[in-house]
Amino acid sequence: MTDYNQGCKITLYWLEQSRSHRILWLLEELQLKYELKTYKRRADKLAPAELKEVHPLGKSPVITIEAPGVSKPLVLAESGAIVEYLVDHFGKARPSLVPARYQEGHEGQVGGEREEWMRYRYFMHYVEGSLMPFLVMTLVNDTVRKSPPFFVRPITSIVAGQVEAQFLTRNVEGNLAFLEDQLKTAPEGGPFLCGKELSAADILISFPVIAAHMRVMQDKKQKDRYPLLSAYAERLQGIDGYKKAVTKIEQVEGSFSASMYNLTSPATNADEPVPTRFNPTATMAGPSKSLVLDPALQKYYELNANRYKYFRWNPRHAWISFIYMAAIPAALTFVAYKTEGKYELRGKRREDTISEW
Ligand SMILES: N[C@@H](CCC(=O)N[C@@H](CS)C(=O)NCC(=O)O)C(=O)O
Numbered sequence: 001m002t003d004y005n006q007g008c009k010i011t012l013y014w015l016e017q018s019r020s021h022r023i024l025w026l027l028e029e030l031q032l033k034y035e036l037k038t039y040k041r042r043a044d045k046l047a048p049a050e051l052k053e054v055h056p057l058g059k060s061p062v063i064t065i066e067a068p069g070v071s072k073p074l075v076l077a078e079s080g081a082i083v084e085y086l087v088d089h090f091g092k093a094r095p096s097l098v099p100a101r102y103q104e105g106h107e108g109q110v111g112g113e114r115e116e117w118m119r120y121r122y123f124m125h126y127v128e129g130s131l132m133p134f135l136v137m138t139l140v141n142d143t144v145r146k147s148p149p150f151f152v153r154p155i156t157s158i159v160a161g162q163v164e165a166q167f168l169t170r171n172v173e174g175n176l177a178f179l180e181d182q183l184k185t186a187p188e189g190g191p192f193l194c195g196k197e198l199s200a201a202d203i204l205i206s207f208p209v210i211a212a213h214m215r216v217m218q219d220k221k222q223k224d225r226y227p228l229l230s231a232y233a234e235r236l237q238g239i240d241g242y243k244k245a246v247t248k249i250e251q252v253e254g255s256f257s258a259s260m261y262n263l264t265s266p267a268t269n270a271d272e273p274v275p276t277r278f279n280p281t282a283t284m285a286g287p288s289k290s291l292v293l294d295p296a297l298q299k300y301y302e303l304n305a306n307r308y309k310y311f312r313w314n315p316r317h318a319w320i321s322f323i324y325m326a327a328i329p330a331a332l333t334f335v336a337y338k339t340e341g342k343y344e345l346r347g348k349r350r351e352d353t354i355s356e357w
Pocket of ligand 1: 015017018019020045046047048058059060061077078079080128
């Protein structure tokens with residue numbers, strides 16, 4: 001059997017519900033042997049501090065490569081750079097993952113590149129440079145909307161709603177429409193972004209595309225707007241290498257969940273109860289152990305997030321509403337009326353003495 005590893009020991013530092021899954025998929029696709037180190041997100045969803053021992057930024061994916069004759073292991077971070085390094089050195093099992101660069105007879109010429117390769121190079125940069133930032137911002141915006149204490153939440157919801165309406169939705173939808181169009185015009189009719197073969201750029205983009213598919217395209221109207229993209233997301237998840245990577249995680253971790261972006265967007269599915277950030281049922285392939293809370297707490301979070309759905313007028317609610325809407329404003333008005341003109345609430349002026357002030 002061919003040793004595609006060329007004697008190298010490869011270790012992948014994989015974080016749950018993260019971009020690192022595409023690197024696991026690539027390792028499977030390249031038929032490489034690797035050691036898998038898995039990490040759970042902390043309760044605040046950040047990566048655990050141990051990842052900083054591997055790379056100073058403490059993010060995932062990171063891979064290390066111990067090569068024969070090289071004294072120190074290579075530490076590689078940044079998904080695109082990792083993908084390029086792996087296909088450059090270990091691409092023999094699947095050369096088709098990188099489209100051929102030049103048209104015949106135009107080798108080395110400016111503009112002599114094939115469309116397949118131009119797209120490949122473009123998408124290698126587009127994924128982290130253009131698409132991912134909007135998905136991350138969407139996630140941050142959701143946190144701003146839902147996480148603060150309930151009495152501030154109406155305000156943070158308005159702010160988050162504005163950010164979504166003015167900035168996020170148009171950018172996310174602009175990118176989804178762009179990808180839909182790229183699939184429509186893919187070389188040789190696709191079905192992949194760079195043509196008829198799966199490329200490493202498809203593997204790199206799988207994370208945001210699957211996440212967007214889980215989040216935005218669950219809504220029928222949205223799915224109909226992006227039929228090719230939706231089919232593409234499903235196609236990627238049906239590829240053997242992807243499925244092997246999922247199975248690997250299920251064996252090691254007990255379950256697999258593709259991303260955190262699968263929380264249903266409140267804007268698109270207004271009738272569904274809003275899942276809380278601790279909702280273990282919001283994962284793709286069953287609950288992730290790290291997210292399972294005490295059921296009582298879980299119920300409390302869900303009840304809180306969906307409070308408005310369960311609201312009914314009853315004596316208690318009538319009483320609370322009366323206090324907030326009538327009693328407190330009336331008391332403040334009364335105090336203001338009684339104390340009007342009593343105190344001179346002016347600022348200190350330049351010529352005032354300290355005693356006057
Ligand atoms: N551009 C980097 C992004 C790496 C990144 O931010 N990874 C996320 C996982 S999707 C992470 O480690 N988040 C945990 C944290 O920020 O603490 C890449 O593509 O590798």
